[in-house]
Amino acid sequence: MNPVHDAPARPAAPHAELHRRLHGIVGDAGMVHDALAQAPYLRDWQGRWQGRAALVVRPADTAQTSAVMRVCHETHTPVVTQGGNTGLRGGATPDASGAQIVLHTGRMDRIRGVDPVNLTLLADAGVTLARVQQAAQDAGRSFALRLGSEARCTIGGNLATNAGGATGMRALTLGLEVVLPDGRVWNGLHRRHQDHGGLDLRQLLIGSEGALGVITTAMLQLQPRPAAVATAWVGAAQLDALVALQDALRARCGGCPAAFELMSGEAVALVLAQVPGTRAPLAGRHAFQALIACSDTCAGPLAGPLQAVLAEESAAGALGEVAFGSTPAQVQDFWRLRQGIAEAQLRAGRTHQHDVWLPLSRLSAFVAQAGAVLRRQAPDVRLLCFGHLGDGSLHCGLLVPDAARAAVDDAALHALGKALHALATEHGGSAVAAQGVDAPRRHAHAIEADLLMRIKQALDPNHLMNPGKVF
Incomplete structure (x- = not known):
């Protein structure tokens, strides 16, 4: 991906055979042909990241998604899955190669059922968080996740990033249906948290940033509506x-x-x-x-x-x-x-978002020292901190006002981001608490990196799923 202020290259012409095969699966309603119509899928909502894509495909259900993935597996076509495109770190934006396709889940937007007795809701990946909340409320129940982007963000994206504050998606999800990179469908739509049958694939796939498969449906845990x-x-x-x-x-x-x-x-x-x-x-x-x-x-x-x-x-x-x-x-x-914080950042200038997690006991010291770093290295950049205090997740927005754009380039912002990440580590925390990643994640321990890469290799040996993001 390139920052949007770099002039993007001309879009690559779609491969005729790939286009023909995918069109045969999803039809006209599932293909975005026009360059102008494709534009919103090729950049993040902040305008920071700009990519290119061979095609934008919008399957209507799990069966179509499975067929699309089989074709991509056979043709070695990389896939970037995209939902509401509300992430802050470019995790759902294609790169600049023009070789990837964007698989958009927006047509998979059915709430298949609400069971108020068993406190469950079955929703497709393209359903917005706001619709899930409303469906739960209509059934006399509630869904605990609250996000600033809830009107646009989708359940699939929430799951891919393990979104949430004190209560994240891992705690709110009972089961998943997932299309694997080779097109096989894993149906793990359980209605229970307790499953003593072995390893938990559900928890492995939640938070995987679309690097292991395409989440198509989720069984969500509801709660009694607060009195x-x-x-x-x-x-x-x-x-x-x-x-x-x-x-x-x-x-x-x-x-x-x-x-x-x-x-x-x-x-x-x-x-x-x-x-x-x-x-x-x-x-x-x-x-x-x-x-x-x-x-x-x-x-x-x-x-x-x-x-x-x-x-x-x-x-x-x-x-x-x-x-x-x-x-x-x-x-x-x-x-x-x-x-309104995200909207305000967009209106005020260019923002580079850095997400960190801190132990609550170290949060105050981190924020104070982060402010000192900015005052020393880039006094024109404003530090905007906000997040879920319940679990120590903190969004650190580096806002460059329009008047300071000439004085602060991308290299300076990248250096500031690295300084924030290092500072979080010094305080016992970590970088990238949520919302996607704009570069391959660097794991602190060699054994951890090796184990995760082995999992990636087992499920996606051709490294076709969201390449260059988590792995």
């Missing part, structure tokens, strides 16, 4: 205060908060400046802010315990300001602000 929900927005001068607050809420409000979304004050200010219709929940400016939602399946005054904890933390000086979502409109405004 009580309480939401608040808080501001603090110190990140450690929010980490301590989360611990207090776990002890006092019935386990883990349903959501604890961390944002730096600069990220919040950017959304307010760039995204129309957003409102500041707090009167003052705070270095760190968080959206908190607590829920319980038992009816009761959950807002009371939340308010009590926040009042105690405020009295102790840990929190600077608190606002409660007392109406549905206020809660919606809170979520709109959190979900």
Whole structure:
């Protein structure tokens, strides 16, 4: 893949025989021919990554996907699987060779069934997360995953990246149906978490970034719909205060908060400046802010315990300001602000996203030192931190305002990214916590790298699936 500001080469002409065979499988509705129509499939939504493709194919179901993969296996055609194309790291964008095909799952968009008694939902890979949430709600249940891109991101992409905060897709998935690189179909659509029959292929395939096969269907785990929900927005001068607050809420409000979304004050200010219709929940400016939602399946005054904890933390000086979502409109405004960060980055300039995971005890030190690195090496670049505090996942956006583009090139941003990754490792964390990868992943241990490559070789010996990303 090339950064989009490099002039892309002319698209390669599709191989006539490959085109004929794939068209025979998916028909006109499953082929994207026109160069203008292909353009959205060849670049990421941020406009950072630009690729080329021999063809864009949109199979309608598992059978068509299997037939497409058999042809690609026979012809040694590389495949990049793409869903909602909402990733931040180019994991679903083809490279610049023009030899790969994009297999888009958007036509596989059926919710096949909801079983409220057994708390399961069966969905095809192209169903958006928002539709899954709505179907669960309509059945009197809930689906625990919340993401800023939920209106566009798909279940297949969520599974491929193991998306999620405190509750990720590995914990929310009971079974999968997967088309393997040679076209065979593995049906692992179980309805149970407990399976003592041996190795767990489901967990191997979740988070594999499309490098081991194409996920076509998933059996998802639902939860009882919360009888009580309480939401608040808080501001603090110190990140450690929010980490301590989360611990207090776990002890006092019935386990883990349903959501604890961390944002730096600069990220919040950017959304307010760039995204129309957003409102500041707090009167003052705070270095760190968080959206908190607590829920319980038992009816009761959950807002009371939340308010009590926040009042105690405020009295102790840990929190600077608190606002409660007392109406549905206020809660919606809170979520709109959190979900607007990616849009704000796109409007404000060029952003390079780097995702890291940190132990919660090291999160504050990492953010402070990361800010110092930027001030020293690239003072024109703004560091925007946000993520799921529940599991230590942190998105670090390196925003280059339009006015500073000439002073900060890709080489400088790449060096900053490497510095952030090294800093995360120093603090006992790791790089690339979620959302795809823009280069082959470097594994810290030789044995780990060897074992993973052996798995890749066993399932995809020709290295046709999303080459150059995870492996």
